[in-house]
Amino acid sequence: MDLKKYGGYLALLLAMVLMLAYSIEWLRNGIGMAIDGVFGPLLDTYGVPFFALIIILSTLTGLYSSLIQKYTIDYEKMQENQKVMKAFQVEFREAQLSGDEKKIKKLTARQNVLMQEQLQMSQAQFKPMAYILLVSVPVFFWLLYRLPLTHADIVFPFTGKLALTAGALGPIQAWMVWYMICSLMVSQVIRKALNIGGI
Numbered sequence: 001m002d003l004k005k006y007g008g009y010l011a012l013l014l015a016m017v018l019m020l021a022y023s024i025e026w027l028r029n030g031i032g033m034a035i036d037g038v039f040g041p042l043l044d045t046y047g048v049p050f051f052a053l054i055i056i057l058s059t060l061t062g063l064y065s066s067l068i069q070k071y072t073i074d075y076e077k078m079q080e081n082q083k084v085m086k087a088f089q090v091e092f093r094e095a096q097l098s099g100d101e102k103k104i105k106k107l108t109a110r111q112n113v114l115m116q117e118q119l120q121m122s123q124a125q126f127k128p129m130a131y132i133l134l135v136s137v138p139v140f141f142w143l144l145y146r147l148p149l150t151h152a153d154i155v156f157p158f159t160g161k162l163a164l165t166a167g168a169l170g171p172i173q174a175w176m177v178w179y180m181i182c183s184l185m186v187s188q189v190i191r192k193a194l195n196i197g198g199i
Helices: 003-021 024-042 050-072 075-098 100-149 176-192
Strands: 151-156 160-163 168-169
Touching: 003 024, 003 100, 024 050, 024 100, 050 100, 050 176, 075 100, 100 176, 151 176, 168 176
Parallel strands: none
Antiparallel strands: 151 160
16 A cells, blocks of 8 residues: 555544544543653653643644644645636636626636646645644543643633633633643744745
8 A cells, every 4th residue: 555645544534533532431531541651740740830731732733733734735836726716716707797608618617627626735735634633632632631630720811710621711621722822822933933824
Protein backbone atom coordinates (compact mmCIF):
# COMPACT_ATOMS: atom_id res chain seq x y z
CA MET A 1 0.00 0.00 0.00
CA ASP A 2 1.28 3.47 -0.91
CA LEU A 3 1.50 5.23 2.51
CA LYS A 4 2.14 8.61 0.89
CA LYS A 5 -1.06 8.29 -1.12
CA TYR A 6 -3.26 6.83 1.61
CA GLY A 7 -1.54 8.24 4.72
CA GLY A 8 -4.01 11.10 5.05
CA TYR A 9 -6.99 8.76 4.80
CA LEU A 10 -5.49 6.41 7.41
CA ALA A 11 -4.93 9.37 9.72
CA LEU A 12 -8.54 10.47 9.17
CA LEU A 13 -9.78 6.95 9.93
CA LEU A 14 -7.74 6.82 13.15
CA ALA A 15 -8.96 10.30 14.13
CA MET A 16 -12.58 9.19 13.59
CA VAL A 17 -11.97 6.08 15.73
CA LEU A 18 -10.53 8.32 18.46
CA MET A 19 -13.56 10.61 18.28
CA LEU A 20 -15.88 7.61 18.54
CA ALA A 21 -13.85 6.51 21.57
CA TYR A 22 -15.25 9.57 23.38
CA SER A 23 -18.56 7.73 23.84
CA ILE A 24 -16.78 4.66 25.30
CA GLU A 25 -15.94 5.69 28.84
CA TRP A 26 -13.42 2.96 29.68
CA LEU A 27 -11.50 3.59 26.44
CA ARG A 28 -11.57 7.38 26.87
CA ASN A 29 -10.36 7.05 30.47
CA GLY A 30 -7.74 4.49 29.44
CA ILE A 31 -6.24 6.90 26.90
CA GLY A 32 -6.43 9.72 29.47
CA MET A 33 -4.71 7.55 32.10
CA ALA A 34 -1.93 6.60 29.68
CA ILE A 35 -1.26 10.26 28.83
CA ASP A 36 -1.35 11.15 32.54
CA GLY A 37 2.10 9.57 32.77
CA VAL A 38 3.38 12.42 30.57
CA PHE A 39 1.44 15.45 31.83
CA GLY A 40 0.59 14.31 35.38
CA PRO A 41 4.08 14.95 36.82
CA LEU A 42 3.89 18.60 35.70
CA LEU A 43 0.97 19.02 38.11
CA ASP A 44 1.97 16.61 40.88
CA THR A 45 5.76 16.90 40.96
CA TYR A 46 6.50 20.36 39.58
CA GLY A 47 3.36 22.11 40.83
CA VAL A 48 2.39 23.72 37.53
CA PRO A 49 -1.07 25.35 37.99
CA PHE A 50 -3.75 23.66 35.89
CA PHE A 51 -4.72 26.89 34.10
CA ALA A 52 -1.03 27.35 33.14
CA LEU A 53 -0.84 23.77 31.87
CA ILE A 54 -3.85 24.48 29.65
CA ILE A 55 -1.91 27.46 28.21
CA ILE A 56 1.07 25.14 27.54
CA LEU A 57 -1.15 22.50 25.89
CA SER A 58 -3.00 25.05 23.78
CA THR A 59 0.36 26.53 22.71
CA LEU A 60 1.66 23.09 21.69
CA THR A 61 -1.54 22.19 19.82
CA GLY A 62 -1.60 25.63 18.17
CA LEU A 63 2.03 25.22 17.10
CA TYR A 64 1.79 21.74 15.61
CA SER A 65 -1.57 22.43 13.93
CA SER A 66 -0.15 25.61 12.35
CA LEU A 67 2.97 23.74 11.19
CA ILE A 68 0.89 20.91 9.72
CA GLN A 69 -1.31 23.39 7.87
CA LYS A 70 1.71 25.38 6.66
CA TYR A 71 3.31 22.34 5.04
CA THR A 72 0.19 20.56 3.77
CA ILE A 73 -2.08 23.35 2.50
CA ASP A 74 -1.14 25.59 -0.42
CA TYR A 75 -2.76 28.84 0.78
CA GLU A 76 -1.58 30.83 -2.22
CA LYS A 77 -3.22 28.36 -4.59
CA MET A 78 -6.35 28.35 -2.45
CA GLN A 79 -6.63 32.14 -2.47
CA GLU A 80 -5.97 32.25 -6.22
CA ASN A 81 -8.67 29.61 -6.71
CA GLN A 82 -11.13 31.71 -4.71
CA LYS A 83 -10.33 34.82 -6.79
CA VAL A 84 -10.88 32.88 -10.03
CA MET A 85 -14.18 31.50 -8.69
CA LYS A 86 -15.36 34.95 -7.62
CA ALA A 87 -14.51 36.46 -11.03
CA PHE A 88 -16.25 33.53 -12.73
CA GLN A 89 -19.44 34.05 -10.69
CA VAL A 90 -19.53 37.74 -11.70
CA GLU A 91 -19.03 36.82 -15.36
CA PHE A 92 -21.66 34.07 -15.19
CA ARG A 93 -24.17 36.39 -13.54
CA GLU A 94 -23.61 39.03 -16.24
CA ALA A 95 -24.13 36.43 -18.97
CA GLN A 96 -27.40 35.32 -17.33
CA LEU A 97 -28.67 38.90 -17.03
CA SER A 98 -27.81 39.65 -20.66
CA GLY A 99 -29.40 36.38 -21.84
CA ASP A 100 -26.26 35.39 -23.80
CA GLU A 101 -27.02 31.66 -24.23
CA LYS A 102 -23.81 30.94 -26.11
CA LYS A 103 -21.67 32.43 -23.35
CA ILE A 104 -23.75 30.71 -20.64
CA LYS A 105 -23.17 27.34 -22.32
CA LYS A 106 -19.43 28.01 -22.54
CA LEU A 107 -19.25 29.15 -18.91
CA THR A 108 -21.30 26.16 -17.70
CA ALA A 109 -18.67 23.83 -19.16
CA ARG A 110 -15.95 25.84 -17.40
CA GLN A 111 -17.95 25.79 -14.17
CA ASN A 112 -17.61 21.99 -13.93
CA VAL A 113 -13.81 22.28 -14.11
CA LEU A 114 -13.76 25.02 -11.45
CA MET A 115 -16.08 23.04 -9.16
CA GLN A 116 -13.76 20.03 -9.49
CA GLU A 117 -10.81 22.19 -8.48
CA GLN A 118 -12.78 23.55 -5.51
CA LEU A 119 -13.58 19.99 -4.44
CA GLN A 120 -9.91 18.99 -4.63
CA MET A 121 -8.93 22.00 -2.51
CA SER A 122 -11.58 21.08 0.06
CA GLN A 123 -10.34 17.49 0.18
CA ALA A 124 -6.77 18.75 0.68
CA GLN A 125 -7.90 20.37 3.95
CA PHE A 126 -9.15 17.07 5.38
CA LYS A 127 -5.69 15.50 5.60
CA PRO A 128 -4.14 18.10 7.93
CA MET A 129 -7.33 18.08 10.03
CA ALA A 130 -6.91 14.32 10.50
CA TYR A 131 -3.30 14.71 11.71
CA ILE A 132 -4.33 17.56 14.03
CA LEU A 133 -7.14 15.47 15.54
CA LEU A 134 -4.76 12.54 16.14
CA VAL A 135 -2.94 14.66 18.74
CA SER A 136 -5.74 16.98 19.91
CA VAL A 137 -8.29 14.30 20.79
CA PRO A 138 -5.98 12.39 23.22
CA VAL A 139 -5.07 15.72 24.88
CA PHE A 140 -8.79 16.40 25.43
CA PHE A 141 -9.23 12.86 26.80
CA TRP A 142 -6.48 13.56 29.32
CA LEU A 143 -8.10 16.85 30.36
CA LEU A 144 -11.47 15.09 30.78
CA TYR A 145 -9.76 12.34 32.82
CA ARG A 146 -7.68 14.62 35.04
CA LEU A 147 -10.01 17.56 35.69
CA PRO A 148 -12.44 15.70 38.01
CA LEU A 149 -9.39 14.73 40.13
CA THR A 150 -8.19 18.34 40.30
CA HIS A 151 -9.75 21.10 42.38
CA ALA A 152 -8.53 24.15 40.51
CA ASP A 153 -10.05 27.57 39.94
CA ILE A 154 -9.65 30.28 37.33
CA VAL A 155 -10.66 33.95 37.37
CA PHE A 156 -12.67 35.20 34.41
CA PRO A 157 -13.63 38.83 33.73
CA PHE A 158 -17.20 39.66 34.83
CA THR A 159 -17.84 36.18 36.31
CA GLY A 160 -14.97 36.16 38.83
CA LYS A 161 -13.48 32.96 40.26
CA LEU A 162 -14.83 29.72 38.83
CA ALA A 163 -13.90 26.08 39.25
CA LEU A 164 -12.41 24.77 35.99
CA THR A 165 -15.22 22.22 35.81
CA ALA A 166 -17.97 24.82 36.39
CA GLY A 167 -20.13 26.13 33.56
CA ALA A 168 -18.73 29.39 32.17
CA LEU A 169 -20.80 29.84 29.00
CA GLY A 170 -23.99 27.95 29.65
CA PRO A 171 -23.09 24.24 29.70
CA ILE A 172 -19.54 24.89 28.38
CA GLN A 173 -17.11 24.35 31.25
CA ALA A 174 -14.58 27.00 32.28
CA TRP A 175 -11.55 24.90 31.29
CA MET A 176 -12.87 24.53 27.74
CA VAL A 177 -13.57 28.28 27.41
CA TRP A 178 -10.05 29.00 28.72
CA TYR A 179 -8.54 26.43 26.32
CA MET A 180 -10.38 27.96 23.34
CA ILE A 181 -9.33 31.52 24.28
CA CYS A 182 -5.67 30.48 24.69
CA SER A 183 -5.70 28.35 21.54
CA LEU A 184 -7.18 31.13 19.37
CA MET A 185 -4.77 33.77 20.66
CA VAL A 186 -1.69 31.54 20.42
CA SER A 187 -2.67 30.25 16.97
CA GLN A 188 -3.01 33.82 15.63
CA VAL A 189 0.48 34.72 16.90
CA ILE A 190 2.01 31.50 15.50
CA ARG A 191 0.25 31.89 12.13
CA LYS A 192 1.52 35.46 11.88
CA ALA A 193 5.07 34.38 12.81
CA LEU A 194 5.03 31.50 10.30
CA ASN A 195 3.37 33.68 7.63
CA ILE A 196 0.46 31.28 7.20
CA GLY A 197 -2.28 32.84 5.15
CA GLY A 198 -5.96 32.72 6.02
CA ILE A 199 -8.74 31.28 3.94
